[in-house]
Amino acid sequence: MLQQTQAxxxxxxxxxxxxxxxxxxxxxxxxxxxVLEYWTGLGYYRRARHLRMAAIExxxxxxxQVPTDVDALTSLPGIGRSTAGAIAAxxxxxxxTILDGNxxxxxxxxxxxxxxxxxxxxxxxxxxxxxxxxxxAHVDLYTQAIMDLGAIVCVRANPKCLLCPIANECKAHxxxxxxxxxxxxxxxxLRVRHARFFVVINGQGACLLKKRPxxxxxxxxxxxxxxPQSASVAALSEDIGLRxxxxxxxxxxxxxxxxxxxxxxxxxxIYIFLHGSCSEIVLSRDLRWHRPGDKAExxxxxxxxxxxxxxxxxxxx
DNA sequence: AAATCGTGGAG
DNA sequence: TCTCCAAGATT
Numbered sequence: 001m002l003q004q005t006q007a008x009x010x011x012x013x014x015x016x017x018x019x020x021x022x023x024x025x026x027x028x029x030x031x032x033x034x035v036l037e038y039w040t041g042l043g044y045y046r047r048a049r050h051l052r053m054a055a056i057e058x059x060x061x062x063x064x065q066v067p068t069d070v071d072a073l074t075s076l077p078g079i080g081r082s083t084a085g086a087i088a089a090x091x092x093x094x095x096x097t098i099l100d101g102n103x104x105x106x107x108x109x110x111x112x113x114x115x116x117x118x119x120x121x122x123x124x125x126x127x128x129x130x131x132x133x134x135x136x137a138h139v140d141l142y143t144q145a146i147m148d149l150g151a152i153v154c155v156r157a158n159p160k161c162l163l164c165p166i167a168n169e170c171k172a173h174x175x176x177x178x179x180x181x182x183x184x185x186x187x188x189x190l191r192v193r194h195a196r197f198f199v200v201i202n203g204q205g206a207c208l209l210k211k212r213p214x215x216x217x218x219x220x221x222x223x224x225x226x227x228p229q230s231a232s233v234a235a236l237s238e239d240i241g242l243r244x245x246x247x248x249x250x251x252x253x254x255x256x257x258x259x260x261x262x263x264x265x266x267x268x269x270i271y272i273f274l275h276g277s278c279s280e281i282v283l284s285r286d287l288r289w290h291r292p293g294d295k296a297e298x299x300x301x302x303x304x305x306x307x308x309x310x311x312x313x314x315x316x317x
Numbered sequence: 318a319a320a321t322c323g324t325g326g327a328g
Numbered sequence: 329t330c331t332c333c334a335a336g337a338t339t
């Protein structure tokens with residue numbers, strides 16, 4: 001959960017997740033939809049699928065015990081070099097190395113590493129420094145400490161060098177250029193993608209959801225029906241067996257932007273209200289009705305939750 | 318090796 | 329409103 005996600009954001013998800021899945025075996029038994037349900041809103045949903053697969057692998061290959069060495073940990077899905085290092089060092093007190101965003105920033109400044117953030121050359125230097133600094137005694141404390149130094153003192157903007165216990169030996173500080181590290185590459189402008197979301201609602205107020213493919217954005221989650229911006233109601237009808245006489249009214253809502261890290265999605269919602277329960281629509285395995293107020297038993301993206309909430313206040317629609 | 322994968326906090 | 333990025337991994 002902590003991968004690329006601030007700890008404060010994770011806390012409530014972590015607590016709910018562990019209440020539901022208190023053990024590796026319980027997690028291994030869970031369906032993918034059930035795990036995704038508890039990941040809803042956290043993002044990077046691939047982590048949830050990996051975590052479930054890792055639990056299954058731990059049960060099947062390691063007798064339910066999480067392996068303690070870095071190599072075995074790294075072989076588990078979703079656990080890379082840094083996460084494996086963190087687990088081995090903090091949970092099992094093995095001499096193992098972490099390189100997360102905090103450590104990366106601390107080392108970049110301390111050694112004045114000038115390469116662009118994220119490039120292979122820079123990563124190699126950072127890993128070399130990180131490993132060279134990893135102690136054999138008190139690894140757990142060291143690992144937590146260098147992360148906290150980055151999170152609390154050596155922060156990205158306005159680092160608190162006056163409070164830093166190692167500022168004297170920090171090259172960036174010596175140069176008075178701590179703001180210059182780590183150096184960042186020019187980011188290309190965000191592309192904009194356009195999509196049309198058909199939000200089909202039946203007479204009972206239930207919304208039609210479709211399970212998304214296992215790759216791409218919101219993989220394996222349930223969402224309203226996404227189509228290219230050019231798609232028509234006719235194209236939708238073709239897909240799900242919708243006839244015009246089933247439609248009571250169609251409402252277009254103003255588009256809204258949803259920002260991702262690498263692009264923006266311009267979402268144009270079109271609400272389609274149907275007569276009655278519309279049992280005429282044959283639901284395939286990846287198609288299902290969902291009543292907005294009901295507790296979901298499957299994964300929903302934040303955008304889907306937003307659209308469903310709009311239905312709840314659908315007096316306005 | 319560059320792209321991709323989400324959402325929210327902070328400045 | 330915009331940019332940057334967070335307890336990164338995978339393809």
